[in-house]
Amino acid sequence: MNKDSEIISNTVSLLYPFIILFAFYIILNGHITPGGGFQGGALLSAIFITKYMGIPTNDTDLKNFKIIEKIMFIIIMIIPMIFLFNGLNKKFSFLNEYYLILMNILIGIKVCCGLSIIFFRFVFYESR
Amino acid sequence: MVINIFLMLIIVFAILSIQSNSLRRAVIYLGILSLVSSFCYLLYGSPDVAIAQAVIGSTLSTILYLVALKKYKLFTIYYVLQNTDTEELDSDNTERKVIDIIESFCFERELEPDVVHTSENLENIEAHYQYDVIVLQKERGICLYGNKENYLLDSLQKHLVKKLGNKLNVSYVQNTV
Structure with a gap:
């Protein structure tokens, strides 16, 4: 993890789109194939980690991550309450698939924010 | 048959990671261990857990x-020279001596010293930078x-006093934050 390793930063910049594609594939197909919100979110947070490996500068604002994570948590609590407790899943059974996809996306974003917060906090702030 | 080989590999890497001399090598062995174990999960028919294990165990x-x-x-050291006429202050090479001693201390403890010379204010450094120790040079003493x-600070102070003797006055301030 040298600070100015050209090989690593170039390789990482090449890998960015593929990591994003793979993460979204895992999230969006989580309800039929292996994977899901948590795994896809961990992969999404790998984007920020590889960014640190390439360019180790502290220019990400952790406050936004925290706000997004809290909003996602509240939405994740509210949507099942509306959808499942009112019996909407039996009335409109065609909505079930979209419900799973939506929940996977929300969980993915929340996990991504959480793991990125842990990582950046650990890398840039915590010390002896 | 294949699963048995990989299960044995897990045990081999676990023993290797315990027995290896350097910590860095042990971490790499642990990464390989979790990769092999994720492959075992795959062979047991749970690809979901295998993905999670591969992402979290062997990468994050x-x-x-x-x-x-x-x-x-x-080990980050900020060396503060507050007076503007530093040449006059540094006539007896105090700075070089002190930094040499701190570096020898770091060498004993297997740490990497990172010395930063500044002329900024002490409060500014404390507020905005990450430091392990700030050395402030005064007219007589540090x-x-x-x-x-x-x-590490207690032992660093003892080391400094032991090496410097009574030539310099070493004082020591602990911050609460």
């Missing part, structure tokens, strides 16, 4: 361990500023 935790090792090794949680 390995990187976190490596960063932690790097952080543990680095003053060490350090964080209270830093367990």
Whole structure:
């Protein structure tokens, strides 16, 4: 993890789109194939980690991550309450698939924010 | 048959990671271990868990361990020269001596010293920079500023007093934050 390793930063910049594609594939197909919100979110947070490996500068604002994570948590609590407790899943059974996809996306974003917060906090702030 | 080989590989890498001499190598062995175990999950028919194990066990935790090792090794020293006429102050090479002693201390503890010379204010450095110890040079003697949680400072002060003798006046201030 040298600070100015050209090989690593170039390789990482090449890998960015593929990591994003793979993460979204895992999230969006989580309800039929292996994977899901948590795994896809961990992969999404790998984007920020590889960014640190390439360019180790502290220019990400952790406050936004925290706000997004809290909003996602509240939405994740509210949507099942509306959808499942009112019996909407039996009335409109065609909505079930979209419900799973939506929940996977929300969980993915929340996990991504959480793991990125842990990582950046650990890398840039915590010390002896 | 294949699953048995990989299960045995897990045990081999676990023993290797315990027995290896350097911590960094042990972390790499742990990463390989979790990769092999994720393959075992795949063979047992749970690809979901295998993906999670591969992402978290062998990528995230390995990187976190490596960063932690790097952080543990680095020892950042800010050397503050507050007076503008530094040449007059530094006629007897105090700065060089003190930094040599701190570097020898770091060498004993297997730490990597990182010396930064500044002429900024002490409060500014404390507020905005990450430091392990701040050395403030005064007219007669030096003053060490350090964080209270830093367990190395006591031994560093003893080391400095032992090496310098009574030539310099070493004082020592602990910050509460």
